[in-house]
Amino acid sequence: xxxxxxxxxxxxxxxxxxxxxxxxxxxxxxxxxxxxxxxxxxxxxxxxxxxxxxxxxxxxxxxxxxxxxxxxxxxxxxxxxxxxxxxxxxxxxxxxxxxxxxxxxxxxxxxxxxxxxxxxxxxxxxxxxxxxxxxxxxxxxxxxxxxxxxxxxxxxxxxxxxxxxxxxxxxxxxxxxxxxxxxxxxxxxxxxxxxxxxxxxxxxxxxxxxxxxxxxxxxxxxxxxxxxxxxxxxxxxxxxxxxxxxxxxxxxxxxxxxxxxxxxxxxxxxxxxxxxxxxxxxxxxxxxxxxxxxxxxxxxxxxxxxxxxxxxxxxxxxxxxxxxxxxxxxxxxxxxxxxxxxxxxxxxxxxxxxxxxxxxxxxxxxxxxxxxxxxxxxxxxxxxxxxxxxxxxxxxxxxxxxxxxxxxxxxxxxxxxxxxxxxxxxxxxxxxxxxxxxxxxxxxxxxxxxxxxxxxxxxxxxxxxxxxxxxxxxxxxxxxxxx
Amino acid sequence: xxxxxxxxxxxxxxxxxxxxxxxxxxxxxxxxxxxxxxxxxxxxxxxxxxxxxxxxxxxxxxxxxxxxxxxxxxxxxxxxxxxxxxxxxxxxxxxxxxxxxxxxxxxxxxxxxxxxxxxxxxxxxxxxxxxxxxxxxxxxxxxxxxxxxxxxxxxxxxxxxxxxxxxxxxxxxxxxxxxxxxxxxxxxxxxxxxxxxxxxxxxxxxxxxxxxxxxxxxxxxxxxxxxxxxxxxxxxxxxxxxxxxxxxxxxxxxxxxxxxxxxxxxxxxxxxxxxxxxxxxxxxxxxxxxxxxxxxxxxxxxxxxxxxxxxxxxxxxxxxxxxxxxxxxxxxxxxxxxxxxxxxxxxxxxxxxxxxxxxxxxxxxxxxxxxxxxxxxxxxxxxxxxxxxxxxxxxxxxxxxxxxxxxxxxxxxxxxxxxxxxxxxxx
Numbered sequence: 088x089x090x091x092x093x094x095x096x097x098x099x100x101x102x103x104x105x106x107x108x109x110x111x112x113x114x115x116x117x118x119x120x121x122x123x124x125x126x127x128x129x130x131x132x133x134x135x136x137x138x139x140x141x142x143x144x145x146x147x148x149x150x151x152x153x154x155x156x157x158x159x160x161x162x163x164x165x166x167x168x169x170x171x172x173x174x175x176x177x178x179x180x181x182x183x184x185x186x187x188x189x190x191x192x193x194x195x196x197x198x199x200x201x202x203x204x205x206x207x208x209x210x211x212x213x214x215x216x217x218x219x220x221x222x223x224x225x226x227x228x229x230x231x232x233x234x235x236x237x238x239x240x241x242x243x244x245x246x247x248x249x250x251x252x253x254x255x256x257x258x259x260x261x262x263x264x265x266x267x268x269x270x271x272x273x274x275x276x277x278x279x280x281x282x283x284x285x286x287x288x289x290x291x292x293x294x295x296x297x298x299x300x301x302x303x304x305x306x307x308x309x310x311x312x313x314x315x316x317x318x319x320x321x322x323x324x325x326x327x328x329x330x331x332x333x334x335x336x337x338x339x340x341x342x343x344x345x346x347x348x349x350x351x352x353x354x355x356x357x358x359x360x361x362x363x364x365x366x367x368x369x370x371x372x373x374x375x376x377x378x379x380x381x382x383x384x385x386x387x388x389x390x391x392x393x394x395x396x397x398x399x400x401x402x403x404x405x406x407x408x409x410x411x412x413x414x415x416x417x418x419x420x421x422x423x424x425x426x427x428x429x430x431x432x433x434x435x436x437x438x439x440x441x442x443x444x445x446x447x448x449x450x451x452x453x454x455x456x457x458x459x460x461x462x463x464x465x466x467x468x469x470x471x472x473x474x475x476x477x478x479x480x481x482x483x484x485x486x487x488x489x490x491x492x493x494x495x496x497x498x499x500x501x502x503x504x505x506x507x508x509x510x511x512x513x514x515x516x517x518x519x520x521x522x523x524x525x526x527x528x529x530x531x532x533x534x535x536x537x538x539x540x541x542x543x544x545x546x547x548x549x550x551x552x553x554x555x556x557x558x559x560x561x562x563x564x565x566x567x568x569x570x
Numbered sequence: 571x572x573x574x575x576x577x578x579x580x581x582x583x584x585x586x587x588x589x590x591x592x593x594x595x596x597x598x599x600x601x602x603x604x605x606x607x608x609x610x611x612x613x614x615x616x617x618x619x620x621x622x623x624x625x626x627x628x629x630x631x632x633x634x635x636x637x638x639x640x641x642x643x644x645x646x647x648x649x650x651x652x653x654x655x656x657x658x659x660x661x662x663x664x665x666x667x668x669x670x671x672x673x674x675x676x677x678x679x680x681x682x683x684x685x686x687x688x689x690x691x692x693x694x695x696x697x698x699x700x701x702x703x704x705x706x707x708x709x710x711x712x713x714x715x716x717x718x719x720x721x722x723x724x725x726x727x728x729x730x731x732x733x734x735x736x737x738x739x740x741x742x743x744x745x746x747x748x749x750x751x752x753x754x755x756x757x758x759x760x761x762x763x764x765x766x767x768x769x770x771x772x773x774x775x776x777x778x779x780x781x782x783x784x785x786x787x788x789x790x791x792x793x794x795x796x797x798x799x800x801x802x803x804x805x806x807x808x809x810x811x812x813x814x815x816x817x818x819x820x821x822x823x824x825x826x827x828x829x830x831x832x833x834x835x836x837x838x839x840x841x842x843x844x845x846x847x848x849x850x851x852x853x854x855x856x857x858x859x860x861x862x863x864x865x866x867x868x869x870x871x872x873x874x875x876x877x878x879x880x881x882x883x884x885x886x887x888x889x890x891x892x893x894x895x896x897x898x899x900x901x902x903x904x905x906x907x908x909x910x911x912x913x914x915x916x917x918x919x920x921x922x923x924x925x926x927x928x929x930x931x932x933x934x935x936x937x938x939x940x941x942x943x944x945x946x947x948x949x950x951x952x953x954x955x956x957x958x959x960x961x962x963x964x965x966x967x968x969x970x971x972x973x974x975x976x977x978x979x980x981x982x983x984x985x986x987x988x989x990x991x992x993x994x995x996x997x
Contacts, residue, residue, distance in 0.1 A: 314703075361799050364710045391703035393711060468683065475682040482679040484610060484660040488840075522701040524717050528728055543730055547713035551800035554713060555730035558755060 088268055089115045089252075090445065092280035094259050094294055096123035098131070098235055098429050099421050100286035101242035106433035107440075108249035111448045115278060116243065116251060117271060119258035119290075121549020122509045124239030127288050128426075129512065130363065130395025131235040132312065132341055132352060134326060136424040137174060137227035139194030139202060140336060146405045150428040150435065152197045155229055157430035165241040166459030167233060168344040174230035174326035175205070175214065178223045179379060183330045187225040190331075194227065201228040216322050217381055230326055232344045235426055236512040244502055245457045249450070254278070255505070256549055259287075262297040268414065269298075282414045282443065284436060288398045289360045291406075291419035298412045303419060307360050307396040310352025311369035312341075315388040317520075320346045327380060336423065338376040340384070345515075350377050350384060352395070363394045391522065397422040407435060409443060416440070460498060460513060464490035485533075486526040488519025496530060500537045507531065508548040527554075572680055575656055579604045579688040580900035581893065582674050584661050584841065587616020588882045589694030589873020589889040591644035596893025597692070598651040602900055605893075606654040606686065608661055608676060614648075615641035616696055617719070618882065620726045623747055625774075629883035640882060664691060664845055670868055689900035690868040692892050693842055693856070697835040697874040699744070705833060707739075709796030712803075718744040718832040725751060733828025737805055738762040739793045741769040741776070743880065743963075745832020750779035760826055761786045763793055763807050765814055768941055770834070770963050772880055792816055793829065802827050835878045845869065852920040853877040859908045859925045860932055861895035862888070870896045877922055877935065880965050888935070905929065910978065915986035917942065919962065926983065928975035936966045936985060944990045950983045960987055 091107060093100045096118030107114045120126060135158055141148035162169040178184050187204055194202045203226045210217065210224045247253055254273070261272035268281040287294040292305045322340075329337035335354040343349050353369045374386045400406050400420025405428070407418050418436060421428075441447050463471060463481055474481040480494035491514050499513035507523075510516055510530050517523035517530065531545045531554060546552045580602035583590045586609030597605045607614060618626070621637030628634055631643070648655060656678070663675040665685075673685045699717040714733055721732040722744060736757050738745045741764040749759045762780060767790045769776050780787050788807065794816045795806035804825045808816035837855040839847075848857045848865040855876040856864040863870050872892035873885045898905070908925035912934070921936035934949075943959035947966070952974045960966060 362710075364708065364795075365706075366708045370706065370708075386706075389703065389706055391701075392706060472683045475677075479679045479682070482677050482682050483658065484677060487610065487660070490662070520701075521698045522703060524699050524701065524720050527716075527720055528723055542728070546800075548800070552713035553801060555724055555728070555732055556734060558729060558731055 088266075089113045089278065089280040091115070091282045091284060091440065092117055092269070092271055092278055093284045093286055094271070095286035095288055095291070096120070096239070096243065096253065096255070097126050097286060097288050098124065098128040098239045098242070098426055099288070099418055099432060100284075101239045101246065102429040102433040103284055103286065103418070103436050104246040104251045105242040106437050108246040108251045109449055109453045111450055112445070114246075114251045115280065116246070116253045117257050117259055117273065117278060118253065118255050121256055121506050121546065122503065123243045123253065123255070124236045124512075125508070125548055127395055127398060128239050129236050130310070130312070130393055131426050132310075132339070132349070133232050133235045133343060134174075134339075134341065134426070135169070135171075135231040135233060136427045137194065137202075137230040138197055138199045138424070138427070139190045139225070139227060140331060141424060143193065143197045146407060147424060147428060148197065150405070150431040151424045152199060153431035153434075154424070154428040158231065158233075161430055164455045165238070165245060165457045167237040167241045169231055169233045170344055171229060171231040172325050172342060173226060173228045174328060175210070175224040175226055176328045176330060177210070177217065177221045177380060178330055179221060181222060184223050186330045187223060190225055199227060199229065202226065214323055214325065214327070216383060217327065218379060221380065232326065232342065233426075234344050240503060240513060241457050245455070248454055248457070259294060259297065262294075264298075282416065282440065282445065284416045284418060286418045286421075288421070289396055291398060291417065295410070295415075295417060295419070298415050300410055300412060300415070300417075302410075303406055303417075304401050305420065306399050306401060307357050307362070308399045308422070309355045309357045309362060309394055309396050311365045311373065311392060311394040312349050312351035313370065313373055313386075313389045313392045315348045315350065315384065316390050317347060319348050319384070319388055322348055322383070323381065329376070329380060338373050340377065340381055348384075350374070357396070360396065363396060365392045365394050369394070390520070405432070407432065407439075409439065414443065416443075460502070461495065463492045463495060485529050486514075486516035486519065488521050489515040491516040491526075493533070496533050497537065500534060504534070505538065506546050506548045506552075507534070507554070510534065571654065572656055572678065575606060575654060575686060577604070577687075578671070579606050579686065581605045581690050581692060581896045582672070582686065582688040583607045583692045583694060583893070584674070585609060585616065585694040585696055585873070585875070586611070586614030586655065586657070587694065587696050587873065588618055588641065588644065588885045589696065589875065590614070590616070590692070591641070591648055592886040592889030593692040593694055593870070593872055593893035593896065594653045595644065595647055595651055596890035597897040598653060598893075599890075600894040600897035602893075602897035604654070606656065606688070607648070608659045608674070609655070609657045610660040612657055614645060614655055614657060620719075620723045621747075622726045623751070626882050629881065630886050637882075661841060664841070666866070672868065690870065690896040692889075692896050693864070693869065693871040693875050694873045694889060694892075695838045695841060695875045697837045697878055699831070700834040700836060702831060707793055707796055710798055712796070712798035712801050714798065714802035714828045715796060716828070716830060718742065718748045718830045721748050721830050722751070725755060731755060731757060732830070733802075733826075734758065735760060735826045736828040736830060737793075737824055737826040738830045738832060740764060740831060740833035741771050741787060742832035742834060743771040743775050745830055746771040746775040746779040748830060748832070749785050750783055753783050753785065759783075759785050760824055761788055763788045763791045765790070765792045765810055768961060768963070772963060794818065794821055796829065802829055805829055835874065837875045837878065839875060842871070842875070850920065850924070853922070857924045858922065860923045860927050860930070861905055862892040862923065863895065863899070868899050870899075877920065880963065884935070884965065884967065887933070891933070909981065910975065911982045913982055913984050915984040917987040918985050921985050926970070926975060928972055928978065930972050932970045934968055934970060934985070938962055938966065938987050942987060942989055946988050946990050948986045948988060950978060950980070952978055952983070956990060
């Protein structure tokens with residue numbers, strides 16, 4: 088029996104798993120997708136918020152500033168990409184200036200460091216490509232950007248290194264109370280655990296219902312994001328926010344960690360928990376809104392787009408705590424600023440578990456470090472030569488658009504990639520201009536060889552996302568008749 | 571072979587597809603002693619290797635070959651001609667020193683990172699396919715949306731099928747070829763959907779790949795939505811008006827598990843851009859002189875990296891020339907500078923080369939914007955010729971003789987495609 092079963096391997100589940108891996112506990116992460124971070128995490132905007140947006144009275148408001156602080160150490164240990172590029176909330180007319188001041192006071196109360204109000208001159212000097220009609224801005228230097236999926240991968244890898252077990256493609260379909268704990272049923276196995284931490288994101292209410300809890304509901308709120316061509320790199324240096332509205336921080340300009348500029352997200356409620364479609368309306372909303380802030384960005388600059396779903400609870404705050412069912416803890420409704428708060432949520436949950444009587448005894452052999460991936464493309468010629476001398480597979484280019492070598496693909500697989508998306512999000516192979524046109528078959532072969540699986544069983548992202556079918560499958564006369 | 575590579579070359583050719591092989595042979599024929607082809611794939615031949623259908627070589631060899639056969643003829647010749655060839659060799663950059671010597675930086679598994687010197691360079695990196703991102707189709711992002719070229723590679727080189735029930739967006743040649751190929755392999759191809767009112771592929775491909783197999787071609791129709799959580803489940807198609815906006819009232823759903831994209835090709839000029847070579851915004855390839863030389867002296871370009879061709883035979887013709895000019899450059903034979911600019915006029919999408927010289931014969935490559943039938947082509951006031959028809963899918967090629975240009979005293983020559991008045995009245 089595990090001490091703790093964490094349901095959901097998003098950035099929250101992975102953060103909690105990694106925190107618990109410091110202690111002498113047995114922990115399992117039970118994830119429905121093929122890899123961790125493949126749900127909401129993968130489509131997150133990747134912003135580490137300074138913390139002045141949310142009210143200090145809410146739980147999310149309390150956890151966001153602490154979360155932000157913890158990122159420096161996490162980054163030094165786990166080597167995911169993180170950069171404090173700062174953020175600006177820009178006022179489009181005089182009427183919006185009081186909002187900036189309110190946000191600044193909000194931030195002061197919560198201990199957000201370095202907040203400044205910039206006048207029009209300062210704003211134009213610092214960000215010359217923004218609209219010259221903007222009148223002022225609130226500057227928050229501690230805001231940053233990360234690649235959220237890389238963060239989840241690093242967290243789970245480190246957690247597993249320290250003994251946490253990960254079970255993928257394991258949707259929990261039934262939970263029974265047994266022997267003072269629980270038994271979780273997935274289609275393939277049964278998992279016994281004393282305590283359940285429900286981090287199931289979009290499905291957290293469904294998981295709670297499995298133990299008879301019906302005190303909250305998740306309302307998915309969709310966000311569409313548009314990635315812009317590389318040639319726009321450097322157009323803005325900081326995260327650019329409009330003045331926030333009631334439900335959303337608005338349409339932002341996000342210089343992602345890799346430099347590519349992204350605009351979005353929209354905020355559209357949807358009933359379908361799988362609805363990650365992009366729409367004409369979404370695209371129009373994003374580009375109409377952004378042109379007031381940065382007139383040189385147009386829809387024609389898009390190279391790709393995607394959508395994600397925020398797991399918004401009907402309380403509009405994080406729901407973190409024990410429930411009427413002894414040993415069942417909810418960590419639900421983690422919408423923005425959930426990514427920023429994740430490290431603080433992990434600490435908070437750790438303390439809750441202790442309150443529930445779990446004995447936390449620190450391991451003396453806890454290994455906090457994960458080496459970051461070697462990004463061949465970002466190295467100097469000297470370093471590139473050194474790497475190839477060490478491992479000739481660094482001399483073999485697989486993805487020409489992003490210059491990803493075979494050694495990096497091997498490393499991605501060795502560090503947990505099981506699908507093409509897993510390789511893409513770890514190594515960037517297939518993320519460039521040709522979108523995998525040239526490297527897809529090579530990546531599939533490498534996955535098949537290294538995992539010892541047939542070529543046709545390789546998927547894009549697990550489940551039914553098959554890539555190819557065997558020729559015999561359509562030659563089968565019965566298959567033909569059925570059409 | 572790899573160990574032999576070193577010293578200084580006369581011509582280094584980047585890319586071992588039909589363009590690169592043609593250039594290498596052209597260079598040897600014109601007196602270049604040492605010629606090296608670099609290719610990033612394990613085998614030279616480029617995209618020809620996955621084009622197992624026939625129809626190659628009708629113009630150049632006057633016989634019908636498959637893609638691999640066409641490539642093999644050139645490879646055999648390259649061996650006879652003592653051309654050096656390095657495969658699995660990725661060109662990661664080119665530097666030019668003060669003497670004009672080009673240092674080509676190569677990445678290779680066995681030799682690591684190394685540079686090789688050369689007097690001249692021919693760029694022939696080919697092109698890549700446009701993707702879903704470039705046309706922004708709304709909907710989900712399931713597996714099963716892939717370019718026609720990737721599907722071709724999966725079927726012909728890997729021996730797997732990309733799906734069972736296939737819709738094709740765009741009527742580019744690779745899409746048409748794949749419609750036939752997948753049908754022959756037992757897949758159900760439910761239709762080809764083309765947003766324009768005409769096909770983007772060669773007429774012969776529409777006839778031989780669609781009509782002969784009863785595959786419907788839906789012109790003026792777009793894919794307006796993609797459905798499916800993990801894998802494509804269906805698409806919505808809708809007719810478009812003349813502004814190419816979908817009429818959603820007449821939209822319908824088409825069940826399929828695969829959507830192939832055959833929506834155009836883009837010359838792969840990242841290496842050219844890193845050299846600071848000037849590109850033409852219309853072709854996406856380098857701007858070239860009448861010797862196919864780019865804005866960088868001693869760097870030439872040919873094949874699909876210069877502009878997208880419809881037939882490999884034309885790539886060969888063009889690249890043999892590029893190889894000849896590169897060899898002449900390396901031997902110090904300097905041609906007089908071009909002094910005439912060639913510019914596209916009415917209904918001309920692009921024309922190449924960008925400049926001409928009255929000293930020699932020129933082959934002009936061009937494409938029209940809109941179909942015209944019949945029409946006249948006018949080159950300044952030098953040439954006026956009747957054409958039976960022009961369509962955007964088919965490249966127009968013709969020669970200009972030097973004696974004609976000698977009569978020309980301007981500095982800008984404009985090409986127009988105009989309706990043939992008589993033809994119009996004839997209906």
